Every structure is written in C-alpha cells, then in structure tokens.
Amino acid sequence: MLKISSIRSILESSLFVWIGLTLIITLAGDALVLPDWLQVFGRSHPILLHFPIVLLLMGLLFFWIPGIDQKPEIREIGEVSFLAGCNFAGITVLAGLILAQEEYTGEILTWHKWGGMVVFGGCVLLYFFRTIKASLIRISSLGLAIAIIATGHWGAGLTHGEDFLLAPIQSNQVEIIPLAEAEIFGDVVQPILQAKCISCHKEGKVKGKLRMDHIEGLQKGGKTGPFVLAGDFEKSMLIQRINLPEDDKKHMPPKNKAQLTDEELLILSEWVASGASFEQKLVTLPAKNELYQLASVKFEGNKIYSFDAADQDDIEELNTSFRSVKALFPESPALDVSYFGISAFPPKSLSDLKVVHDQIVKFSLNKMPLAGVDLKFLKDFKHLEELQLNFTDLDAEQLKVVSELKTLEVLAISGNVVDQSTLQKIAEMKSLKKLYLWHTALTEEDQEKIQKALPDTEIDFGFDGKGIIYELNSPIISQDEMIYQDSLEIKLSHPIKTAEIRYTLDGTEPDSISSPxxxxxxxxxxxxxxxxxxxxxxxxxxxxxxxxxxxSGIKPAEYALAYEPNSKYKASGPGTLFDLVKAEATNHGQKWLGFQEKPMVLEVDFKNLPKANDVSLSLLYNEAAHIFPPAKVTVQGLENGQWKQLASISPPMPKEASSARSDLLTLSLDNNKYEKLKITLIPVPHLPKWHSNAGSKAWVFVDEVIFNE
Structure with missing residues (x-):
C-alpha cells in the first residue's frame, strides 16, 4: 500500500504535467487541432469541476485551524487534500480549455476561463509556499476561496444564464403590454426562445454557430442553414428541429431540457407561416389568424371567469344587424355585447339580453339614443365590469342608476352632461379603475374634486392641446371586398369628426390643398x-x-407560364392568377405564386374577347422574407409574328424592411392591336446592402393579374 509520502510525491509531479499541458493549449489557441477523443475529455469538464471545489475549500480550511503546526498528522491530511484538489483543478482547467474550443465565445467565457487559470495557479503557489508566515497564508487562502466562488459563478452563467444565481430573489412581475403595442416577435416569440433555447445559443455558448440572444444572430442563422425563412417550413431550421422526434440527437430543445408545449410549438410554426417578421405588430394580423388568437389572450390581461357559459344557440340568436354578442376572448364564458347603427336601434331589444345577463362583462351602447330609456335592467348584469355610454343623451336619473353598479371597473360617459348631484354619486364608485369624462361640462374645480374623491382611478377628462401639436390618426378605409365585378363602394372615416379626409385614386400622396x-x-x-x-x-x-x-376585368381565353413557379410557392398553378381570390399578405405560403431563380413570364390570348388597355399586378412585399418588388416589369404584344414592347416599369426599391403587405402595379398599354400579350416580372438579382442577406436573390410573389378595357 502506498505511503502518504509516495502519494504526495506523485501528486506533486503530476502538477507540473497539468501546468505544461495548460500552457501548451493556452498558447497554441485555435491553431491546435485536437483529436475527437480529447473532445470527449473536454466535455467531462462540468463533471470534474466539483472535485476541485470541494477538495480545495476543504484544504483551505486546514490553514485556518489554530496550532496546526503542532499537529503534523492533521496538517498532512490537509496538505494532501489540498494537493489533490490542485491536481483536480489542473485536470478541470485542461478539460475546460478543450471544451471552450467547441462552440463557446464571449466575455463571460473569458472571465470563467481566466478565473479557472487563476484558481489553478493560485493553489499551486499556495501549496509550494505553504510554509511562509501563517497570517499571509490565511489572507492568500481567503483570496483563493473568493476566486473559486467567482469562477464557479461565471461557469453557472455560461450554462444557466447570467442571472441564474440571483433569479430567486429578483422581481418576477411581468409587465402587461397593451394588445395594440404588442409585437409578434418581441412579445410573443422571443419569450419562448428565451425560456427554451437561449441557454445553448447565447454569448459564451453558441451551439451550431447560432446565436439567439439578439435579432442579428437569428437573421444570420447557424452552420446548418437559416434560422427561419418566411413561410418555408422545409428550410427553416427552427421548424425542422422542433418537429424532430425527441430521441433524435438533432431535436431541439435537447431531450434533457424543458420541452416546448403544444401551444409554443403552434405559435412558432404560425409565426413562420405568417411571415417570420421581427417587427410586425400583432394587431396587423387578421382576427381569424391562429397566431393572433393564440397570442392576443396574453396581452388583454384576461382573467379567468368561473361562471357557466351561455347557451351557444342563445348567443347566435342575439347577434343581429344592430347588435354583436361575442366571447370576451376565445374559450371564455364572459360576453362582450355592443350595439351599433343609430337608426336601427330598438330600445325594446335590450330586454332580449335577459338570457345572458349572468355572462355579460362588457357592454357598449355608445352613441345610441338612450334618452328616456330605463337603465335599471343593468342591475341584473351581475358580472358587468365595463360599460360604454358615450354620447347617449343620458339625464341625471339615468346616470344615478349607472352609479349604483358596484361591479364596474371601467365607465365611459363622455358626451353626457354631468351635474353636481351626478358627480357626487360617481365619486362614490370606488371600484372604478378607469373613468372617461370627455365633454361632460365639468369645470376645473369639478375635475379636481372627482380626482380627489377617486385617487386610485385613472380619469380621462379629454384632450387639451394647448401649445402642443399632435399628429392625427390615419383615416379608416372600409370596403366590402378587394376584388369586385360591377362597382365597389369605399367609405372613409375618422374618430375625430371634425377632421378633414383627403384622398387620391391615382397613386399619389394626398395633400391638404389640391386633393379631393x-x-x-x-x-x-x-x-x-x-x-x-x-x-x-x-x-x-x-x-x-x-x-x-x-x-374583375377580362379573363383571358388562354394563358400559360413559360416557367413554373417555385415548388414551395405554386398555390393552384397559373389559374391562381385569375381566380379572383385575393391572398392574405401575412400567409404567403398558401395562395401566392413565388419566383426567384427564373422570372415570371405569362402569355395570354384573349381570342374573341375584348382586348385590355391596361394590366394590373397584385404583388406581395415582405423585405424580411426576401420578397421585393420586381426589378423590372415589361408587357409585350405579339403583332404580325413579332413581340413589341407595350409597357415597362422598374418599381422603386425599398430602403428598409417593412411588414408584409400587398401592392398593385398598373401599366397602361400603348395600343391594343396585339394578338397575344406577354408579361415578364424579373426578380431582383441581388438584395441591397442594407439587407441582412445582402447579395442573395430576391423573390417576386404574385396572386392576381387583372386586365381591364
């Protein structure tokens, strides 16, 4: 059996081996090519590091034992333990240096790496100079203990995140973001990536050369391909990896990590299908879009209601041409009821709501003529939280009934005269969180009085624009459809009734002087x-x-594409261009034809039909997904066996990325003496310098081609 002195001698000699190897790997850096079996040794670093921490800290304790010099047996145990810890520290540092050559980068790695070197070097020096003055040894051991803890902390930051240590005592209060301000990526997708992916793809640890802790890294992609391609499940690395079997070594997250929930999987998939935008607002998606329905719940601060849902047949029967009854949010028993259309408003219809009085949580009668209407029925709405009664000609008696609703949290009575007796009643509504009192004839003194009576209520007295010039909201454009046959009615409106709306129909920007x-x-x-x-x-x-x-225009008698669209974006083939079904901008993988490698070349023959004098092309633009305006559009006509150019345009190129959107290019033809037409759309051959994938080929997406006489 080996004596302690022999063990000590072997361990001391081994120290110099570890020192030498550490210097070689440190000085050689990236120039050193290590065999695969050493990579296996490097990956044992997280396992090995626990031995030196325990042994070194235990050995350091022996330096603090009073009278240790007079107890040689105890001193020897402490020194050998410390020496063993030094050896394990050397082995751990070697494994760490090898592991660091894989996919680890960043400032935190540098601190951890040199912290480990300081610990190894410090324990070697402390061991060989252990006989110097006891007070100096104790100070040095204290410094070494601090270095061990700091190095361990940086290591934990690499594997678990920089806030791992303090996370339990940090505030976990989540800011509720208004739905109107929520971004699809920043507020819906990114939190999923942070929770399930970033620990392996961030500064200090970049697996697969993919960084996910900033947008630039996501846009760059990893060593096996792009992180996401808008609408392309096949080439989006994110979609590929999360849908692999969990036992597959390429499945993400790894099977030893927390897995994505079904809802998270669906959100990520719908994000890619909807264009994979890094800037798009959630509210720009159609209300029926699955991603919108999944994510919007989060930003409404929805509460759980325990009461039973109303009968679906009753809800359907209550929906009329002047009344909307719908769930407050998907799958909720709470109902949101709204009346609209002043001329069609029948006050008697309010009694119809008895069948759902237990489920109504939001109720809007804005601008309805309520003069003389008995509002006592509102007391039957046991769970009413929000009541909108703006500009409804209410009198003091009606407002008194409203003030007695104890469950209200939001009350809007703008545009109704509030007298002193009503003001006193409203001042007793302590449950209110928001109160809207625009144009209620309240003096400044009245406003101060009600604000003092309801200090915890957010009260809005209306807009005071003294000395400040604000930008108006954009008008609202209402049209029943985009593609029509005979004529189409377009309505414009604005929330501020005094605002003047000017418009153009020729593609120019409206101004405040000459535009209609x-x-x-x-x-x-x-x-x-x-x-x-x-x-x-x-x-x-x-x-x-x-x-x-x-x-709808003229549908050609015959049509054909010279080149097939890309196999991933072929919709229903050439017939898609004339099916009069407008595709959604946010879901271009379904009903758009996509061209990239070859141009779109469309030949049409009108035979005995009237010939078109102009052609309009419905196009999709989404710069983040590489979908740009065509570099050039030409229209040629076949006359006497020769193709002659009838129109040509080179649309202006975007200077920055914007959200997915449709646009219309219209070209007037020089004449209609042609026998056939040929339309050519040439994709941009190189994305501009400002684009994250500058130099790559752009896409052209088309969904409709319209010919008009």
Whole structure:
C-alpha cells in the first residue's frame, strides 16, 4: 500500500504535467487541432469541476485551524487534500480549455476561463509556499476561496444564464403590454426562445454557430442553414428541429431540457407561416389568424371567469344587424355585447339580453339614443365590469342608476352632461379603475374634486392641446371586398369628426390643398389604389393609409407560364392568377405564386374577347422574407409574328424592411392591336446592402393579374 509520502510525491509531479499541458493549449489557441477523443475529455469538464471545489475549500480550511503546526498528522491530511484538489483543478482547467474550443465565445467565457487559470495557479503557489508566515497564508487562502466562488459563478452563467444565481430573489412581475403595442416577435416569440433555447445559443455558448440572444444572430442563422425563412417550413431550421422526434440527437430543445408545449410549438410554426417578421405588430394580423388568437389572450390581461357559459344557440340568436354578442376572448364564458347603427336601434331589444345577463362583462351602447330609456335592467348584469355610454343623451336619473353598479371597473360617459348631484354619486364608485369624462361640462374645480374623491382611478377628462401639436390618426378605409365585378363602394372615416379626409385614386400622396375632400362614399369601377390622409387645424396631418381595389376585368381565353413557379410557392398553378381570390399578405405560403431563380413570364390570348388597355399586378412585399418588388416589369404584344414592347416599369426599391403587405402595379398599354400579350416580372438579382442577406436573390410573389378595357 502506498505511503502518504509516495502519494504526495506523485501528486506533486503530476502538477507540473497539468501546468505544461495548460500552457501548451493556452498558447497554441485555435491553431491546435485536437483529436475527437480529447473532445470527449473536454466535455467531462462540468463533471470534474466539483472535485476541485470541494477538495480545495476543504484544504483551505486546514490553514485556518489554530496550532496546526503542532499537529503534523492533521496538517498532512490537509496538505494532501489540498494537493489533490490542485491536481483536480489542473485536470478541470485542461478539460475546460478543450471544451471552450467547441462552440463557446464571449466575455463571460473569458472571465470563467481566466478565473479557472487563476484558481489553478493560485493553489499551486499556495501549496509550494505553504510554509511562509501563517497570517499571509490565511489572507492568500481567503483570496483563493473568493476566486473559486467567482469562477464557479461565471461557469453557472455560461450554462444557466447570467442571472441564474440571483433569479430567486429578483422581481418576477411581468409587465402587461397593451394588445395594440404588442409585437409578434418581441412579445410573443422571443419569450419562448428565451425560456427554451437561449441557454445553448447565447454569448459564451453558441451551439451550431447560432446565436439567439439578439435579432442579428437569428437573421444570420447557424452552420446548418437559416434560422427561419418566411413561410418555408422545409428550410427553416427552427421548424425542422422542433418537429424532430425527441430521441433524435438533432431535436431541439435537447431531450434533457424543458420541452416546448403544444401551444409554443403552434405559435412558432404560425409565426413562420405568417411571415417570420421581427417587427410586425400583432394587431396587423387578421382576427381569424391562429397566431393572433393564440397570442392576443396574453396581452388583454384576461382573467379567468368561473361562471357557466351561455347557451351557444342563445348567443347566435342575439347577434343581429344592430347588435354583436361575442366571447370576451376565445374559450371564455364572459360576453362582450355592443350595439351599433343609430337608426336601427330598438330600445325594446335590450330586454332580449335577459338570457345572458349572468355572462355579460362588457357592454357598449355608445352613441345610441338612450334618452328616456330605463337603465335599471343593468342591475341584473351581475358580472358587468365595463360599460360604454358615450354620447347617449343620458339625464341625471339615468346616470344615478349607472352609479349604483358596484361591479364596474371601467365607465365611459363622455358626451353626457354631468351635474353636481351626478358627480357626487360617481365619486362614490370606488371600484372604478378607469373613468372617461370627455365633454361632460365639468369645470376645473369639478375635475379636481372627482380626482380627489377617486385617487386610485385613472380619469380621462379629454384632450387639451394647448401649445402642443399632435399628429392625427390615419383615416379608416372600409370596403366590402378587394376584388369586385360591377362597382365597389369605399367609405372613409375618422374618430375625430371634425377632421378633414383627403384622398387620391391615382397613386399619389394626398395633400391638404389640391386633393379631393371626402364627403360621401366613393364608388369605383376600375382597378386601382386609394390613398387617404386626415388633416385638421392645430394638428399634424396623419400618416397615409392605402387600400387596393381590383375590378374583375377580362379573363383571358388562354394563358400559360413559360416557367413554373417555385415548388414551395405554386398555390393552384397559373389559374391562381385569375381566380379572383385575393391572398392574405401575412400567409404567403398558401395562395401566392413565388419566383426567384427564373422570372415570371405569362402569355395570354384573349381570342374573341375584348382586348385590355391596361394590366394590373397584385404583388406581395415582405423585405424580411426576401420578397421585393420586381426589378423590372415589361408587357409585350405579339403583332404580325413579332413581340413589341407595350409597357415597362422598374418599381422603386425599398430602403428598409417593412411588414408584409400587398401592392398593385398598373401599366397602361400603348395600343391594343396585339394578338397575344406577354408579361415578364424579373426578380431582383441581388438584395441591397442594407439587407441582412445582402447579395442573395430576391423573390417576386404574385396572386392576381387583372386586365381591364
């Protein structure tokens, strides 16, 4: 059996081996090519590191035992334990240096790496100079203990995240973001990535050369391909990996990590299907979009209601041309009831709501003529939380009934005269969280009084624009459909009734002087685009808003594509271009034709049909997904066996990425003497320098081609 002195000698000699190997790997850096079996040794670093921590800290304790010099047996146990710890520290440092050559980078790695080197070097020096003055040894041992703890902390930051240690005592209060401000990526997708993915793909640890702790890293992708490609499940590495079997070594997250829930899987998939935008707002998605329905619940701060849901047949029967009854949010028993259409409002219909009085949580009668209507029925709404009664001609007696509703949290009575007796009643509504009192004839003294009576209530007295010029909201464009046959009615509106709405139908930006003023619905019979802006005195003009309208036009007798669209974006083939079904901008994997390697070349023959004088192309733009306007569009006509150019345009190129959107290009033809037409759309060959994938080929996406006489 080996004596302690022999063990000590072997351990001391081994120290110099570890020192030498550490110097070689440190000085050689990336130039050193290590065999695979050493990589296995490197990956044992997390296992080995526990031995030196325990042994070194235990050995350091022996330096603090009073009178240790007079107890040689105890001293020897402590020194050998410390020496063994030094050896394990050397082995652990070697394994760590080898592991660091794989996929670890960043500042935290540097601190951990050099912290480990300091611990190894410090324990070697402390061991060989252990006989110097006891007080100096104790100070040095204390410093070494601090270095061990710090190095361990940095190591935990690499594997578990930088806030791992303090996470239990940090505030976990989540900020509730308004639905109108929520971004699809930043507020819906990114939290999933942070919880399930970033621990292996961040500064200090970049598996697969993919960084997920900032957008630039996601846009760059990893060593096996792009992180996401809009609408492309096949080439999106994210979708590939999360859908692999859990036992597959490429499945993400790894099977020893927390897995994605079914809802998280669906959100990530719908994000890619909807365009994989890093900037798009959630509210820009259609209300029926699955991603919108999944994510919107989170931002409404929805509460759970324990009461039973109303009968679905009753709800369907209550929905009429003047009344909407719907769930507050998907799968909720709570109901949101709204009345609209002043001329169609029948006060007697309010009694119909008895069958759902237990489920109504939000109730809106804004602008309904309620003068003389008995509002006592509102007391039957046991769970009513929000009541909208703006501009309803209420009198003091009606407002008194409203003030007695003890469950209300939001009350809006703007546009109704509030007298002193009503104000006193409202001041007793301590349950209110929000109160809207625009245009209620309250003096400044009255406002101060009610604010003092309800200090915890957010009270909105209306807009005071003294000395401040604000920008107007954009107008609202209402049209029943985008593609129509005979004529289409377009309505423009604005929340501020005094705002002046100006519009254009020729593609130019409206101005406040020469553009037509909207006064009544616009009827169009052609294909085009309406652009509208709002103007008002003492306000800045709004941002422009636009909408496309497409006349069904002439459907060619024959048509054919010279080149097939990309196999991933072929919709229903060439017939898609003439099916008069407008595709959604947020879901371009379904009903758009996509071209990248080859141009879109469409030949059409009208035979005995009337010939078109212009052609309109419905296009999709989504720069983040590499979908750009075509570099050039040409229209040629076949005359006497020769193709002659009838029209040509090179659309302006975007200077930054915007959310997915449809646009319309219209070209007027020089003449209609042609026998056939050939339309060519050439994709941009190289994405611009500002793009994250500058130099790559762009896509052209088309869903409709319209010919008009």
């Amino acid at each position: 003023i909207y006064t009544e619905p616009i009827f169009v019979t052609t294909t085009g685009k309406i652009i509208a802006k709002a103007f008002s005195q003492d306000w800045k003009g709004s941002k422009e808003i636009e909408s496309v309208f497409i006349h």
